[in-house]
Amino acid sequence: MAVCIAVIAKENYPLYIRSVPTQNELKFHYTVHTSLDVVEEKISAVGKSLGDQRELYLGLLYPTEDYKVYGYVTNSKVKFVIVVDSSNTSLRDNEIRSMFRKLHNSFTDVMCNPFHNPGDPIQSKAFDGIVSGMMVQTG
Amino acid sequence: MECQEEKPIIYTMENKPIVTCAGDQGLFTSLYTSLAQQLPREPMEWRRTYGRAPKMIHLEANFVQFKEELLPKEGNKALLTFPFLHIYWTDCCDTEVYKSTVKEDMMRWQNSLRTHGSADWVIIVVETNDTKKKNKTNILPRSSIVDKIRSDFCNKQNDRCVVLSDPLKDSSRSQESWNSLLLKLRTLLLMSFTKNLGRFEDDMRTLREKRTQPGWSFCEYFMVQEELAFVFEMLQQFEDALVQYDELDALFTQYVLNFGAGDTANWLGSFCAPVRNWSGLLLRRPIDMEKRDGIQRGEASLLDLRSYLFSRQCTLLIFLLRPWEVTQRALELLHNCVQELRLLEVSVLDGALDCWVFLSCLEVLHRIEGCCDQAQLAANCSHTVGLWAYATDKLKSLGELCGLVSEKGPTSEDLNRTVDLLAGLGDERPETVNSLQSPYKKLKEALSSVEAFERHYLELSHAAMEMYRAIGRLRSARLVGKSLAEFYMRKGDPERAETFLQEALKSYVSEGWRLPVTHTRRQIAECQKLLGRTEDYLQTSALLAGDVNLTTEERKHFCQEILSFAGKSGDKSNKVCLSMSVFAQLTRLQFHPATASVHSGAILQVELTLRCLMPVSVRIQQLAASIHFDVDHGGTHGRSKGAQRQTNPGTVEFNHGSSSAGPPSSSATGPSLELDEIQDRSPSDNSLNSTGVVCKNTHLIMRRHDSNSPPDTPNCVSPPTVAMKEGAQMLKVQDVTLEPGNNSITFTAPSEQPGTYTLRQLCATVGEVQFVLPHIYPSVQYEVYSQEPQLTVEPLSEPLLAGLPQMVKFTLLTGHYAVKKGDALQLSNTDTMPILPSSSCTARISSPTAELVDESTLSIQSSEKVTSITLPPTPPYHTLEFQLEVLCIIPSGSERPANERLTNGEVRHRPRSYSHPDTPMTAIDQRMSIDCPWSIYSTLLALTFYIPFKTKHSLLSAGNRKYIQVCVQNVSDVNFTLAEVKLTEKQHVSLELQSLNTKTQQLLCSKHSVFCLWEVRWKDDLPSCLQCVFSANFSPLNQDISAFKPFHYQFQLERVTTLYSVRAEILPPAGEQHCRSGFLCGLEVCITRLTEPAEGEVAEDSKTDTDGLRTTKLMYEVADSSSNWAVCGKSSGMVSMPMTANATHKVQIEVMPLFAGHLPFPKIKVLKYLPHTAAVAIQPDPDSCVENDSLSLLDKTLDDQADTASIRSRGSVHSVGSGDQQQKGVAMPRLEPFSPGQVFNHTHARQVLVLPSTDDHIMEVNAT
Incomplete structure (x- = not known):
């Protein structure tokens, strides 16, 4: 399961970022921020080749010694980043995909809320709940 | 010669499938060269088992002399040494020889093959013309030998015997037979491959399926599958070879994972042994036999196995021209190994893995550099940069581990550790001994001294950063930069560190990442403190003190840093200006009164709401707001702004982009439009000239959105230099304590001079520190105006009626004038509008906010000319109201007014009466002249009265x-x-x-x-x-x-007196009792003079006749406007009346009634006839108005006459006038009517009975 889940706005500022364990929060912020480099690279590469029919899932952005960073980008260029512990080898690509899909659905729900101002940080409890379900449960 | 090959096979690329040759060695040797050359020339299609795609393959072979030992023994799985095809060569053409020796030899050969289960053989019979010649004597059909061989050996497989004709001749026949031979050989070789490899693969699979059985060893299996890989490699099927290694890789990985899940395999034990050697990957040899032997012996460590596996994969990938996959796989491998060692809980010396990773990274990079040119490398940075960064990272942690990063240098403990680490590297590999830049040398050197470490580390860091930049991964580059900054900080070089930190901070701020912003900023604060850059440090501290991402303790610390600096008693010139936005935010500004517009001298209060961001309460010595003063020439009129945008006037809300390091959403959407209504009024009558909407913040909205410039939010990297402009006027409060959160501060604004005051800057002074808000935006203004005293009089009730006492209200707006005791209004009295004295007249004084302040009795003294009203003392900008009763006397008629002078010398304006369009009443404007104490000029006021x-x-x-x-x-x-x-x-x-x-x-x-x-x-x-x-x-x-x-x-x-009486009588025609319609009757008009002439009359219009009798000329006229009568003959005429009483004149006129019935008498008019001589006399009369009136009246009557056709036809008037036509232009004889009452008509409204004519009546009946 994920150790960090982030939603990043089109303009690359974080809309939502949560990580466990909390003491490493800063490190995850740096990791997610740096991963935007690869996200942008992949988006532009995809844009060149395929045009509009593109895969939202960007796959493994880059591995580090400890974590694997996966990316996903919505059609409105909102990015989702999931960081998974490298030692967690049981996680397959398909599971990551389904996590992103779930995240995207929940994000869509948040956006559908007429009281939510797009561009504001996400504070939805429902979204938080979905994210919690995908995070590593640590005591 | 090939057949002399020794047993150990060198595993190189030169490996070829082995083909044994038996029979006539001399014959083979002669043909060997052509055979070896021609065999690989044509590709063959290799159809594969298990649905694998067919491949075109160029076959080569290593021809070896047949030996019994070459045949694989039972259980030998070696494939590389496996002879795939056995050939027997013979050129025997002599049956005898064949029978005696060759057949026997062949039999032996066949037997040995059969015992080893090898069915891949072929017999080649070479035929030459020479042999034919040689064996001329016992000629047998040459085919017979071949037939014999076929019948002896190839009972079912005729294709196992091939004839090669004249191989050394250059003839088409020879070529043809070569081709068929080669084709045969290739086919047979492939058949052998398919069969033998298939068998091998089956065995291998069986072995793999046994992996759950105890005693199964991965290493053994590894060797088997690798054999297959070798063969594929030998056949140049690198893809297939790679698949073998990948399968092994995956299998091993799975075992490790299973181990992690608790499923241990015995054989894994050897891999769990503590790591003793961390010499890194070795990619320079095609096959690292050393490691391979280790694996074969089951002694290899995990790193050894991984290294070997990777080196083989690397070799194959480079053969496949996929070097970039190597780098990618390398990174994965390195990460994976670290993870696996962790998973297997293998004990590793601290730093050993770092060494291994570092060396491996560099080794991979070297290997790639070795097979690519510079341009290719540069174009593919994105593939290598990960390794560079990883290596940098590892070197850094090694440096930290070995005490090479600290300022003091390594301790003895560090040195011991270094020695241990270096020991694990072992000796340098022979391949790189001569290379100056080998990874091994680099690591050794880097760990040997602080300086060397720094050099290597910087080299790597910069290389990684450069590459990141080159491929546009700026964030990654900055992260490396940050880590470099940390290194510099450890080395005690904050100056260089700051550059990197600032760059990183810029990126985090512009993209709104709060936590990295806070963290980086804290590092910058540390740098700035070390560098002694006080101002920057304080600014950063202020930012950090207000940063909610820090703990309260940290925030308090930074706040304290500012306060302790502020508390230092430095010289006054050394004040530090900081941006206020990080210290406190201006959230609201409120004016009291809310209109933000006061008269000069009034009290205007400005209430600021400041949200203090500091964690503790801060005592501020002075809070000042500078004011820009603008003399407002337009006064309160003219160009006036739409009072206030906000629904709540007098309150300005300042919007800040959420908290200090919030998302730069404002930059995304841009600032909102601030619209204002503009009304341009004419200064004279305050009428609207134009109106419109203006956008007040165009400069912000229209600004180019430069991606490089972060939004002007408080979290900018280095706040703009703020300067407090010394304004002439300031709002100041001393000694305020700002508590964290919202604080309300009230200023009293200066309001002496009229004009517009704009609040520009805000400055909070804490000791030596000033927090300055350089611009208050949106701009805040207040207005101070000055007003002249204004006196108005208005009716208490509309309309004011003349002739009755009416109440009027006096309203005095004092403006800037203070009414002193004894000040009085002097009203000039007028006759037409006296002021009625009243016993008690109270004046009400009310404040600008319409509150009643005072009520007092007015004393009114009236003299002949002036009424003096003594006013009670009234402060400026108050309203004084009182009521007076006045009476407007109704002018009694057509009196001609005489000009009078008022007491003040002005010409008295006569109340002019006129008719007002709105009311039928006649209006009178009554003017009042009032002398006021504040002005030397009299105030003129007008009241409009209406005559009822x-x-x-x-x-x-x-x-x-x-x-x-x-x-x-x-x-x-x-x-x-x-x-x-x-x-x-x-x-x-x-x-x-x-x-x-x-x-x-x-x-x-x-x-x-x-x-x-x-x-x-x-x-x-x-x-x-x-x-x-x-x-x-x-x-x-x-x-x-x-x-x-x-x-x-x-x-x-x-002219009241009746002068003449007129009597008329209608006389029926002679002999008739009554008049009849259509018959002429007589009209007798009798005009009688009633009175003696008066003096005026004589002078006016009489003339003396020649006979001495005074007469006056009258003109009579019979007119019937209602067409009842037709006047026949003369209808008008002139009579001369003697001017004596009872003088009578009779006139007979013929008239004819047109209808029957009671007809009114025809009208008889009597007019004065003024001959031209009289007219000349009258002309100088000054009262021309009267005369003109009468003239026009005269003309009118003449016109009336002209309308009457009958009169005109008679031409009576014409005849009257005709005599005087010559005098036209000098004076015309005129007719003048008498005043009403001068002529009394007795027959006025009399009627006469007219009978219808006796003729038969014509009655018209219309039936419809």
Whole structure:
């Protein structure tokens, strides 16, 4: 399961970022921020080749010694980043995909809320709940 | 020679499938060269088992002399040494020889093959012309040998015996036979491959399936599958070879994962041994036999296995020209290994893995560099940069581990650790001993000294950063930069560190990443403190003190840093200016009063709401707001702004982009439009000239959004340099304590000079530190105005009625003038509008906010000329109100006004009466002239009164008797009572006016009239001119007697006396009793002079005849406007009347009634005829107005006459005028009507009976 889940706005500022364990929060912020480099690279590469029919899932952005960073980008260029512990080898690509899909659905729900101002940080409890379900449960 | 090959096979690329050769060695040797050359020339399609795609393959072979030992023994799985094809060569053409020796040899060969289960063989019979010649004697058909061999050995497989004809000749036949031979060989080789490899693979799979059995060893299996890989490699099928290794890789990985899940395999034990060697990958050899042996012996460590596996994969990938996959796989491998060692809980010396990773990274990079040119490398940075960064990272942690990063250098403990680490590297590999830049040398050197470490580390870091930049991964580059900054900080070089940190911070701020911003900023603060850059440090500290991402303790620490600096007693010049936005935010500004507009000298308070961001309460010595003052020439009029945008006027809300390091959403959407309404009013009458909407913040909205410039939010990297401009005027408060959160501070704003005051800057001073808000935006203004005293008078109730006491309200807006004790208003008295004295008159003084301040009694003194009203003392900008009762006297009629002078020398303006379009009442503008104490000029004020009545008079006559009728019409909306109606004559005492009115009081309702009548009686003579005054008292209905006010109406009647009486008689035709229609009758007009001529009359229009008798000329005229009568003959004529009483003149005129019935008499008009001589005499009369009137009247009557066709046809007037036509232009004879009453017509309204004519009547009946 994920150790960090982030939603990043089109303009690359974080809309939502949560990580466990909390003491490493800063490190995850740096990791997610740096991963935007690869996200942008992949988006532009995809844009060149395929045009509009593109895969939202960007796959493994880059591995580090400890974590694997996966990316996903919505059609409105909102990015989702999931960081998974490298030692967690049981996680397959398909599971990551389904996590992103779930995240995207929940994000869509948040956006559908007429009281939510797009561009504001996400504070939805429902979204938080979905994210919690995908995070590593640590005591 | 190939057949002399020794046993150990060198595993190189040169490996080829082994083909054994038996039989005639000499023959083979002669053909070997061509064979070896021609075999790989043509590709063959290799059909594969298990649905694998077929491949085109170039076959090569290693031809070896057949030996029994070459045949694999039972259980030997070696594939590389496996002979795939066995060939028997012979050129025997002699049956005898064949039978005696060759056959036997072949038998032996076949037997040995059969015992080893090898079925891949072929017999080649070479035929040459030479052999034919040689064996001429015992000629047998040459095919017979081949047939024999076929029948002896190839009972079912005829294709196992091939004939090669004249191989050394260059003939087409020879070529053909070569081709068929080669094809055969290739086919057989492939068949052998398919069969043998298939068998091998089956065995291998069986072995793999046994992996769950105890005693199964991965290493053994590894060797088996690798054998297959070798063969594929040998066949140049690198893809297939790679698949073998990948399968092994995956299998091993799975085992490790299973181990992690608790499923241990025995064989894994050897891999769990502590790591003793971390010499890194070795990619320079195709096959690292050393490691391979280790694996074969089951002694390899995990790193050894991984290294070996990777080196093989690397070799194959490079053969496949996929070097970039190597780098990618390398990174994965390195990460994976670290993870696996962790998973397997293998004990590793601290730093050993770092060494291994570092060396491996560099080794991979070297290997790639070795096979690519520089341009390719540069273009593929994105593939290598990960390794560079990883290596950098590892070197850094090694440096930290070995004490190479600290300022002091390594301790002895560090040195021991270094020695241990270096020991694990072992000796340098022979391949790289001569290379100067080998990874091994680099690591050794880097760990040997602080300087060398720094050099290597910087080199790597910069390389990684450069590459990241080159491929546009700026964030990654900055992260490396940050880590470099940390290194510099450890080395005690904050200056260089700051550059990197600032760059990183810029990126985090612009993208709104709060936590990295906070973290980086804290590092910058540390740098700045070390560098002694006080101002920057304080600014950063302020940012950090207000940063909610820090703990309260940290925030307090940074806040304390500022406060302790502020507390230092430095010299005054050394004040530090910081941006206020990080310290406190101005959230709201409120004006009291809310209009933000006061008169000069009034109190205006400004309440600021400051949200203090500091974690503790801060005592501020002074909070000041500088003001820009603008003299407002337009005053309160002119170009006025739409008072306030906000719904709550006087309150300005300042919006800040959420908290200090919030998302830069404002930059995304841009600032919102701030619109303002502009009204341009004309300064004179305040009418609207134009209106519009302006955008106040165009400079912000239209600004180019530069991606490089972060939004102007408080979290900018380095706040703009702020300078406090010393404004002339400041709002100041001393000693304020700002608590965390919202604070309310109230200023008293200066308001002495009228004009516009704009708040520009805000500055909070804490000791030596000043927090400055350089611009207050949106701009905040307040207005101070000055007002002249203003006096207005207005009616208490509309409309003001003349003739009745009316209340008027005086309103004095004092403006800037303070009414002192004794100040008085001087009202010039006028006759037409006296001010009625009243016993108690109270003045109300109210404040600008319309609150009643005071009430006092006014003292009013009236002298002859002036009414003086003493005002109570009133402060400026207050309103003084009082009421006075005034009476506007109704002008009594057509008196000619005389110019009078007022006391102040001004020409008195006569109240001018005029008719107002809105009301039927006649209006009078009554002007008042008031001398005010604040001005040397008199104030002129006008009140409009309305006369409630309209009065008309008329003179009525009955023969000589005279009556005067007065009609009073009430045109107002009020009902009145009219009393004591009276008519008097002023000049003639003898004259008696007898009232014929019965009621003393009469109701005069609104819009109604009252008529009054008097008979004029006289004794001697009736004066020709009467000066009459009608007077009455009136009061609004239902008021007591005292409320009656007089109303006068003066008028003049002239030429009252009846001069002539006119009698007419209609005479029926002779012999008739009555007139009949259509028959002429006579009209006898009798004009009688009634009185002796008066003096004026004589002079005016008489002339003396030659006979001495005074006569006056009259013109009579019979006209019938209703067409009842036709005048036949002369209808008008002139008569000369003697000017004596009872002189009579009779005129006979013929008229004809046109209808039957009671017809009114035709009208008889009598006019004065003035001959031209008289006209000349009259012309100098100054009262031209009267004359013009009469002239026009005269013309009118003439016109009336002209309309009457009958008269015109007679030309009577014409004849009158014709004689005088020559004098036209000098003076025309004129006709003048008499005044009403001068001529009395007895027959006025008389009727005469006219009978219808006796003729038969024509009756027209229309039936429809």
